[in-house]
Each structure stands twice: as C-alpha cells, then as structure tokens.
Amino acid sequence: xxxxxxxxxxxxxxxxxxxxxxxxxxxxxxxxxxxxxxxxxxxxxxxxxxxxxxxxxxxxxxxxxxxxxxxxxxxxxxxxxxxxxxxxxxxxxxxxxxxxxxxxxxxxxxxxx
Amino acid sequence: xxxxxxxxxxxxxxxxxxxxxxxxxxxxxxxxxxxxxxxxxxxxxxxxxxxxxxxxxxxxxxxxxxxxxxxxxxxxxxxxxxxxxxxxxxxxxxxxxxxxxxxxxxxx
Numbered sequence: 721x722x723x724x725x726x727x728x729x730x731x732x733x734x735x736x737x738x739x740x741x742x743x744x745x746x747x748x749x750x751x752x753x754x755x756x757x758x759x760x761x762x763x764x765x766x767x768x769x770x771x772x773x774x775x776x777x778x779x780x781x782x783x784x785x786x787x788x789x790x791x792x793x794x795x796x797x798x799x800x801x802x803x804x805x806x807x808x809x810x811x812x813x814x815x816x817x818x819x820x821x822x823x824x825x826x827x828x829x830x831x832x833x
Numbered sequence: 834x835x836x837x838x839x840x841x842x843x844x845x846x847x848x849x850x851x852x853x854x855x856x857x858x859x860x861x862x863x864x865x866x867x868x869x870x871x872x873x874x875x876x877x878x879x880x881x882x883x884x885x886x887x888x889x890x891x892x893x894x895x896x897x898x899x900x901x902x903x904x905x906x907x908x909x910x911x912x913x914x915x916x917x918x919x920x921x922x923x924x925x926x927x928x929x930x931x932x933x934x935x936x937x938x939x940x941x
Contacts, residue, residue: 724876753929763922763931778928810876812929819865819884822929824876 722747726811726825733801734833741796741828743811749823750816752794753778754786756807757827763810769794801832835860837925839932847940848915854908854935856923861901863925868897868908871920871934880921881908913939 724745733739745752753768755778765778769788783805785797794813798805809828814820836859846852856866865884869877881890881897883906889898896909906923922934 755929760933762933763924763929765928768928812877818927819882821867821879821882822877822924823879824869826876827874 722823724811724813724823724825726809726828728828729826730829732831732833735802736800739798739801739830741798741809741811741830743794743796743825744792745794745811745813745823746792747813747815747823748791749813750791751820752788752811752813753822754784754794754796755810755812756780757810758807766796766809798830801830803832806830806832835863835925835930837923837930837932839921839923839935841935842933843936843938845938845940846913848913850913851909851911852913852937854910854921854923854937856906856908856932858904858906858925858930860925861904863901864927865925866897866899866906867924867929868895868906869922869924871922877922910937915939915941 727742750771754766755763757763764780767786769775811825812822814822838857867882868880871877883890883899894911899906918939920934920936924931
C-alpha cells in the first residue's frame, strides 16, 4: 500500500530536549516536505526536499533542521525545542511530475512543555 | 505572496443536499490547485487536482472548477452524505499554499 509514515504519532517532551520526527514514503517520490498546522494559521511549509541531498527552506524554517540522505526518508529535527513549536506536524511526498498530487502522513502531534 | 482564502469557515447541511465550497487566491500564476479532505486525527487526502490549463476536474460526486482570471475555485459535492463530513482544504501551487479550510457537517 502506498503510504507516508510518520513516527511518533504523539510526543510530549520538555524544552531543550532534542527530538527527531521520522518520515518515510514507499512510492519512490522525489519531492518531500514538512508542514505544521496551527489553529487560525492553517498549514504552513517548514522545509522541502526536491531529491536526495537537496533541501530548502519553506515559510517557517526557524528552529528546525532536515536531512535527505535517502530518497525514502526525510526526518525533521528539533535541536532545542521550545513551547512555540507545539503543533501538529505533517510530512508529505509527491512524484517529480509538474502536476502530481501530494500524499500526506497521518500527522505527529508534538507538545513542548 | 500568494494568499488563499476559504469561505465559509464552517457549513452544516442536511443529508442529500448539493453544496459548493469556495476557495479564492490572490496570485493567478499558479501551476495547479488541489482540494484535500482532512478527517479528525488524520492526515490530508487529495481529492482533486486541477492543472492550471484545466477548467474543471471530476471524481464521482465531486467536481472542482478553476477560474484563474478571477482567482477562484469551487468544490461541488452532489447528494451529500454523512460520510462527507470533514474539513476541506484547498491549496495552490507546487509548494502548496493552503487556505484555512471549511469544516463541513452533513446531518442525517
């Protein structure tokens, strides 16, 4: 089954404790991205990757890092999480064609205390 | 900077009605427009993608239209069912700029 898998689904942690949210897709997609969803602000792009070793900032990259060492994986790293990063996070992927639909994971709900 | 607006924010209708959800965007230079569905506790599911050269796309009871010149798209849902209850989001472009969604409730 074609899918985007995020882990963990839920995480409560404390300020400053480094964490990584993993994202994996099994569709051989070139393009992967991370979004956060906040009430009143909607979905905003954090980072995206056009292919292995190619990443770039989205609209709200501050406080986040990403890497793309393998085509299927695109982890999101919070080196020193802060309470304002409490949010619902989504990973997405799509093929390289100009008009390919995005496939989303089920989301990761992060709470930073 | 592209901005996407969806009105209304919430809509409640009785089962069986036909309904229209609206999406407007400020920059008409778009690659495509996608409509998504989001269920509580779940990710987004792509419903329809309209390329910039197209005027509409259909899938089952869903029909999406695109008018780039006026910066508008509509999602038409025919013969609504309780299972259609969800939040519907439109997003524009390859990097996906999202509207804030319309929360749809279909009452049995």
